[in-house]
Amino acid sequence: MSNQALPPFQQLLDLHSEDVWRALRAIVGAQAAEDCFQETFLAALRAYPRLRPDSSPRAWLLTIAHNKAIDHLRRSRRLEQELDERAVSEDEPGPDAEIWSAVAALPQRQRAAVALRYVGDLSHREIAAAIGCSEEASRRSLHEGLATLRRQL
Amino acid sequence: MSDPIERALRAPVPDAHDAARRFADRAAAEHAADFAYSTFASPIGELLLIAGRDGLTQMHYLDDPLEPLLERLASERSPRIVESASALDRWRRELDEYFAGARRQFEAPLDWAAMAPFQRAILTATAAIPYGATSTYTGVASAAGRPRAQRAAGNALGANPLAIIVPCHRVLRTGGAFGGYTGGLERKHFLLELEGAQPPRLPAR
Numbered sequence: 001m002s003n004q005a006l007p008p009f010q011q012l013l014d015l016h017s018e019d020v021w022r023a024l025r026a027i028v029g030a031q032a033a034e035d036c037f038q039e040t041f042l043a044a045l046r047a048y049p050r051l052r053p054d055s056s057p058r059a060w061l062l063t064i065a066h067n068k069a070i071d072h073l074r075r076s077r078r079l080e081q082e083l084d085e086r087a088v089s090e091d092e093p094g095p096d097a098e099i100w101s102a103v104a105a106l107p108q109r110q111r112a113a114v115a116l117r118y119v120g121d122l123s124h125r126e127i128a129a130a131i132g133c134s135e136e137a138s139r140r141s142l143h144e145g146l147a148t149l150r151r152q153l
Numbered sequence: 154m155s156d157p158i159e160r161a162l163r164a165p166v167p168d169a170h171d172a173a174r175r176f177a178d179r180a181a182a183e184h185a186a187d188f189a190y191s192t193f194a195s196p197i198g199e200l201l202l203i204a205g206r207d208g209l210t211q212m213h214y215l216d217d218p219l220e221p222l223l224e225r226l227a228s229e230r231s232p233r234i235v236e237s238a239s240a241l242d243r244w245r246r247e248l249d250e251y252f253a254g255a256r257r258q259f260e261a262p263l264d265w266a267a268m269a270p271f272q273r274a275i276l277t278a279t280a281a282i283p284y285g286a287t288s289t290y291t292g293v294a295s296a297a298g299r300p301r302a303q304r305a306a307g308n309a310l311g312a313n314p315l316a317i318i319v320p321c322h323r324v325l326r327t328g329g330a331f332g333g334y335t336g337g338l339e340r341k342h343f344l345l346e347l348e349g350a351q352p353p354r355l356p357a358r
Contacts (some may be wrong), residue, residue: 008223008234010184020170029272034172041176045185045233118159120238 005053010047015039016058019120020065026103026115027069036072040065062120063130066112074107102152103145109133110145117142158293181240187231189240196252197340200316202241205230207326208262209244209312214336222304248317254347257284259318268314275309282323287316289327311335317344329353 020040025032043064051060103111109131116127128138157342161353180190190203192215199215201222213222227234238245243261250256265273278296282288288296310321322344326332327347331353334341336356 006229006232009236010177010223010236011188013235017173017176018169021172030168033168037169037172038176038179042180042185043171043182045235049231050234076225103179109243 006048009048012057012061013029013041014046016061019058023062023065023115024069025100026119027066027108027111028072029104030064030100032072032076034067035124037118039068039071043068056126059122059126059130060118062116062122062126066116066130069112070108078117099149099153102149106145106148109126109137109141110148113138113141114149177235178239179239180235181237185233185235186227186235186237189235189237190219191236191241191245192219193241193245193248195248197336197343201246202244203234204241205242205264207266208264209241209315209318210264210267212244212316213314214316214340216336243278244318250319251317257348258339263315263318264330271297271299271302271305272309272312276313276315276319276321279310279313279321279324280319282320284320285350287323287325287345287350289325290332291327293324306335320344323348323350325353331356 017037021033021037024036024040028036038063044061051057103114106114112131113127116122116130117124122130124135124138124142127142128135131138131141133141154330165292177186177189177192184206188203188205189199189208193200193202197214201209201211201213201215201219202209203223203226209224211222223234238275243257245258247259247261251259265276267283268276274297275293278293279288281296282293290303290307290310291300293310294300297306299306310324313319315334318354322341324332329337331341342355
């Protein structure tokens with residue numbers, strides 16, 4: 001476990017910040033994405049020297065992002081905010097706002113599966129590891145999520 | 154990929170770039186990152202500046218790509234490295250003033266920790282050469298307490314990690330010849346002229 005092969009952290013930012021941002025926006029909505037993004041990369045930076053050089057930094061970052069997103073959702077649920085309503089109403093209008101509103105309205109696990117698959121390009125095995133479910137369940141969540149999106153858009 | 158839903162999900166997001174920059178600036182300011190780097194466009198070419206918690210640790214002419222320099226820093230000291238212009242503001246401001254002829258001495262902190270003792274002694278002696286003056290390899294070696302080590306002194310100066318700020322351009326060969334310069338003799342000439350030090354004539358090319 002040496003630092004030998006770890007590139008400068010900036011390289012992870014350059015290569016993966018867009019995917020992390022999109023995954024977060026899909027899971028927590030545009031408003032909360034900034035905070036979750038900052039928390040994700042701060043946690044990653046702290047843990048970075050211990051990352052095994054042969055592991056996938058992108059899957060690692062997206063797993064951290066998913067955990068930060070779930071923390072955020074738990075916190076805001078505790079504040080009794082209506083998740084769907086908040087994420088939908090506060091999304092900035094834009095050419096793709098519609099799809100993100102629709103994604104934000106999906107149940108949590110489907111939302112995470114869609115985000116990690118299409119935004120993060122993670123495999124079902126990596127998604128299952130990030131969400132903490134079986135590969136079969138991650139596959140099912142993804143199908144259900146996409147089916148809902150297709151019906152709505 | 155032709156599915157419009159999948160396309161929309163993968164469309165680029167402009168906000169991510171700003172969020173990444175905000176993160177890097179904050180990580181550098183709060184020292185969650187061990188090193189921050191930035192570039193500076195000087196009249197003699199682009200410079201790479203790297204600072205850690207204790208001060209500026211490297212400044213190089215960016216004639217080559219910066220990746221190998223950063224990768225070496227990552228493996229030798231820490232991979233927690235981010236790009237942040239604001240983290241290098243103090244040094245960039247001083248460089249602006251220096252190149253405008255309005256600053257004769259650099260004051261923002263320097264980090265000497267990564268230098269070997271001999272190099273550190275040579276560069277400390279070099280840092281004491283006043284603006285507008287020059288010294289020799291022998292003079293610097295003597296000032297460092299190693300009068301016979303003039304050749305080693307030349308090597309230590311050639312590997313100066315703090316170009317310009319530690320003024321190795323002020324060291325000439327005994328008798329007034331230019332000696333060497335890692336950034337090239339034209340830059341050495343430019344810097345000495347800027348400081349009003351009557352540089353030797355550049356060799357014909």
